[in-house]
Amino acid sequence: MKLIHQLSKETGIPIGTIRFYEKSGLFRGKTKEEVKTNNYVYYGDEVVEKLRFIQMAKAVGFTLSEIKEVIDAWYKKQISKNAKIEVLDRKLLQIDEKIKELKAFKNK
């Protein structure tokens, strides 16, 4: 479990941005109940994983709300693996399509 400074260093994402993502509901750290002197927030490996996903997804044109949709589905235990993959695939297919069109553009 890491504090925000370390999380930032590990992912390369600025602290301000991490806080912004957290406020946007993309993930949640947790405070340690046993610590009474502060309300420092700790982040586990799941958050690192989510941040890496966010970085990749943003790079291929996902909006934050699309990313939230995928993450919400992905980390929801109730739904099937196939249903999870489908949420991600839907957008990925659109992108594949566009990439193909862009590549076709090269032969103009």
Place this chain on the structure above:
Amino acid sequence: MKLIHQLSKETGIPIGTIRFYEKSGLFRGKTKEEVKTNNYVYYGDEVVEKLRFIQMAKAVGFTLSEIKEVIDAWYKKQISKNAKIEVLDRKLLQIDEKIKELKAFKNK
């Protein structure tokens, strides 16, 4: 040669957005010199082509300035075909990379 209304209908891009793109330097229509009574701007097929490119490129996460870079290179006659393709490929490869990573994510 079409006026902005028809261009908008043909591409599905709102008139305001087309004007915004034009002002951003992504392309330029031309006024007909022989017409003295107005300054209506006409757009040729090259502009349609550029707008389609913009739509695709935006969908895979290109920013407008990245798009401008590609378009500028693409429609510059002085540079070689290979050089043009390279400008486009640079970003396309980055995206391919990210897509691959995202697909790998599915096996988690």
Place this chain on the structure above:
DNA sequence: TCAAACTATGCAGTATGCTACATACTTGTA
């Protein structure tokens, strides 16, 4: 001919995604 539709220009406003700043408290270490 006159009203609807279209065009140009300019500027204000909005949504998204950060980024910076101020304030205040906590922790680690020399």
Place this chain on the structure above:
DNA sequence: TACAAGTATGTAGCATACTGCATAGTTTGA
């Protein structure tokens, strides 16, 4: 124990990419 480094919270500001509105002029069709 002092002081740098880290943390939380809140709010303002900024860049990008639109979107809408007001104003004014032009064109087209019944």
